Amino acid sequence: MKKKLLSVVLAATMVFSLVACGSSESNSSAEGASSESVATTTDASGDVAPAGDGAVTGTLKLGLIGPLTGGAALYGTACANAAQLAVDEINAQGTGLTVELNAQDDEHDAEKSVNAYNNLKDWDAQAIVGCVTTTPCVAVSAEAYADRMFMLTPSASSTSVTEGKDNMFQLCFSDPNQGSASAQYIYDNGLATKVAIIYNNADAYSTGIYQTFKAKADEIGLEVVSETTFTDDTANDFSVQLNAAKDAGADLVFLPIYYTPASLILQQANTMGYAPTFFGVDGMDGILDIEGFDTSLAEGVLLLTPFAADATDDLTVSFVNSYKSAYGDTPIQFAADAYDCVYAIVAALNFYAEKNGALNVDGMSYDELCEILISVFSDPNFSVDGLTGEGMTWTAKGEVNKAPKAVVIKDGAYAGM
């Protein structure tokens, strides 16, 4: 009995860690960005060359690591495609800086990812965009930290990716930061007066988001009327949690959980005739793809995500169009993240050159470039406008600050707000 229990728990952990890897790579948005003190704001759609006294010249060799094959290939190929698109655009501008991109496959495997990283080092890569998924990223960033190679990940959102590594930056929100970003978004947009939270207290991802959400909600005066939990073992029946939310009069239920239990919550809420607004984070991404799921149940569900392909701003429209014409697909948020990564690194070089005079990156060693990029990314005056957020700034810990964005599920698809 005990052994079985243990084995079931282990099996569940394994399965859930797989699920976690799959969906936590998706991305988010965070606190209100402080963009008042912007020294150089580089528009991601173009205009890379700054007018300052220093220009960036030479050839920058950028490596990219992500799963180009295997189960998570969707994420990796999207990143590689979009990064290539960004590189082509930058090279076409003819500013004196050319970028070479080398995308290496890691099959979402930590060991293969380190091999991919070593390949890139042999190729004389000067900085890395990646890794796309969390587990490989933790492994590679440890190597890169020892080597002094700069890394900017488009989508590995766990805090373990950046923790204790000054050379590692995230373009997506770290997992827990999604909580404060969600609270801020709900408050700013007046989505609810009373909020209920249902979270998985056996899961670090879910609990982390819950804690930051609660702290932010208390700080800004968003009323949380019901907090209930479940665990992976009790993720079947949500009648009690939903009744508690309903009885407390919550008009919004915050679900910092993965889409599988969320789909059950939506179904059970529908059965009991309870129809609040449901608000999810990146773990909710995927709910429309559950085989056999009645997507009409997810109608009106809000989702914190940095990128919606059908948004109407110029930057998104031009990106989506060129991505579609190049690859025949609608870009997912990973693509937008990787696209922003390339522009952010180029913007950082320009920012540096503007301050310290002309910079030639030809043949510059990666550790030299690493110190330059760390100094720029840690600079609170450095900010980037991209597809996934305006006025993105970074903390020295490697976490990004940007304004939260949300999408709503409408007619079985994501729609911009």
Added chain:
Amino acid sequence: MLTNLINGISLGSVYAIIALGYTMVYGIAKMLNFAHGDVIMIGGYAAFCTATYWNWPPAFAVLFAIVVCTALGIIIEKLAYKPLREATSLAVLITAIGVSYFLQNSALLIWSSNPKSFPNMISIPSITVGSAQISGTAIVTILANIVIMIALTIFTSKTKVGKAMRAVSEDKGAAQLMGINVNQTISLTFAIGSGLAAIAGVLLCSAYPTLMPTTGAMPGIKAFTAAVFGGIGSIPGAMIGGVLLGIIEIFGKAYISTQLSDAIVFAVLIIVLIVKPTGLLGKPVREKV
């Protein structure tokens, strides 16, 4: 209060129907078939595939699931458990855990880890009692439970095959001397237990419509707890144990703490076993000298 009670009973009925399979196999073959939860999962997938991919009507999908699971039960018994008939019970237990993993990983290969949403097979409208609502699925689950429990009780006490089963359960050697084919009887027990698992799978997935390779694992553990709670080997005990477990779980969640609900369930189990080691309806086992 009433809502919680009804939710508890419907959750408990799902546990009870799984517990019936556990208790049936344990009562007769004297072995803990830990792969039972995974047979339930296979039953769920069988019904899912026929209903979703081949568009069979629900009744046929359920029948197909029963056939698949019964066959699976017989095959598992023949390949994994029969060679160990004379081995220690610990060896059989470990084998059962192995089978459980085998089934889970096979399902992972065939259907992948992506969850599937189970189609709605029970189109009975819900009934409103006072302020509470009883869903059609809950009604069907509760009724199926009672019917199966009564049918099993009659089967084991009145029919010839059922009597043979009880004889095997009491003394294998003596039963063999009386001309009962022990191996066949045990195979039949597995067939029935696995057929029940298919029904349990469909009902479990109808009540909580997410299907994954691990779907059967936790309900299996809880149902095993329910079977022990009610007195393992006792058919009415499994039902009472299951329903009580469901009610305790929901009430624990609603009135004490959502974080502690499992702790409460298992604490109650421990207390019951301290006071009454054979479970609520279990027969005290006489030591044979």
